[in-house]
Amino acid sequence: CAYEQVNEAIKAGQQKLQQKDYAGARKDAAAALQLVKTPAEKYTAVLFMGQISDSAKEFARARSEYAQVLGYDQATTAQKAEALNRIAGSWIGEKQFTKARNEYARALALPNLSPRDTANIRLNIARSFDRQQDWAAARNEYNKCLAFDKIPDYLRFNALCGIAASYGREKNLAAMVAAIDAVMKERGAAWSKYTLLRDCAALAREKNDLTQALNAWKQAIATQGLPQKNYGEAVFKASELLFEQGRTADAQQLIEKSIAEQQMAPNDCFQAKLIVAGLKAAGKAEGLQDEAAKAAEAFSPAELQPE
Known part of the structure; x- marks a missing residue:
């Protein structure tokens, strides 16, 4: 069926991507796009095309590919959030942190964004501040991520790890120890x-x-x-x-x-x-040395004197 053919094409492309065969991976991604029948399949294939460009450090090309998702009438809020997340990531690849955070802000403004997706975006914003060595700003965003009651364990764990690591980079041993104690209580x-x-x-x-x-x-x-x-x-x-x-x-x-x-x-x-x-x-x-020392202490020279 078409679904299996799309998956097979993407799987083949992923194998080539691991080998840094970008041209071959793009060929497979293009083949997948020709086979798609549903919006979900199209979304997956387009994101993979952008991933190839990201890996090849062709960031502008990656952004244009991810942006296609935003124009799809049937794209879900979660899919649009992921596309914006990836666009932001491409800006970070170019060390354009303000532009990256502008894209994260667009994602946060999407209607009906789930707590999970919101927390994930907050986590990525925090990491953008980490990249700039602005540890206090990073912790502020990590804590915003933790403010949600219902988020996946891995997001909570990653946020706590980020807080602990930031204190370490500030050479704040006491705060790092306390933050690590919180990390160690979590599954991760x-x-x-x-x-x-x-x-x-x-x-x-x-x-x-x-x-x-x-x-x-x-x-x-x-x-x-x-x-x-x-x-x-x-x-x-x-x-x-x-x-x-x-x-x-x-x-x-x-x-x-x-x-x-x-x-x-x-x-x-x-x-x-x-x-x-x-x-x-x-x-x-x-x-043995102790025994010899004890024997020497107990030894009396008088014992060797002639009678």
Whole structure:
């Protein structure tokens, strides 16, 4: 059927787009446009054409393609909002932030815009301020996104992550820690949580707050769904801080527990076992030295004097 043919053409174009074969992808998108039978199919094909131009950094061309959606009589409010979102994104690609926010404002002014679409636009406005390093303005928009009662979890999570990251860029450790606590209570990508905690640990170390740096790495270790590579890094960074504070036994305990939980990559696990073996060997040597010292203290030269 035509629907399947349209999808197949777009799928083929997406594969070419991944390979940066823009001409080939456009050919498939054009084929999809020739096959469309419904407004929804036409909308999908036109957006894909714009996506190709965006990827090729032909931003003016992308805008003209996205703008076609705005002229469709049967385009829904959500479809128009997405088209304006993408037009704004193309302006951001050219670092034309004011023009981008003008397009976001047009999207926000659409009648009967859903809370989800409104929150999504607010999120993108916040990110435009992030790109300009205007952290306070970005947080203001992130908070507007959070003001909606019924928005998808991923939008709420992304807004909270944006707030936490902005405090980190301002070097405001206390505010970043509080914002991360809010992030950690939400369902969301483990990688995003890890990135925030890693940056928090780095900022804490920069401020010579080793306790907070250690707490951040421990939170990272406890994060569910963390990739093995990141889990191993968190374990080693936390143990490094413990060694630095002279807490060798705590470091050894942390590493041994991590080995037992079998969440590290094979190479990291091997390295962890070597560290534990080295600590145990050092402990035995220290024990022998202690015994020798005790014997020396108990030794009396009188015992060697001739009778």
